[in-house]
Amino acid sequence: MGLNVKAFLDDPPAKLDINKILGNGIEEKYLGKVTASNKYDDGSFTRVMRLFGDSMGIAYMAWFN
Numbered sequence: 001m002g003l004n005v006k007a008f009l010d011d012p013p014a015k016l017d018i019n020k021i022l023g024n025g026i027e028e029k030y031l032g033k034v035t036a037s038n039k040y041d042d043g044s045f046t047r048v049m050r051l052f053g054d055s056m057g058i059a060y061m062a063w064f065n
Contacts, residue, residue: 002040004032 008030032038052060 001031002034002038004030007032 003026011029013027051057
């Protein structure tokens with residue numbers, strides 16, 4: 001099981017308490033089955049951070065938004 005970010009952003013908790021997450025875990029409604037198509041890809045995250053991490057990062061963010 002993994003964190004379903006879409007479900008988390010569509011219906012966020014009223015209060016995000018890190019101690020509750022670390023103690024009891026994430027609520028079941030925010031979990032989803034991990035498959036090959038939705039598996040976390042560290043390479044994509046690294047590429048996005050590299051794109052926005054340079055001196056033109058703010059300009060890129062403004063352009064894409």
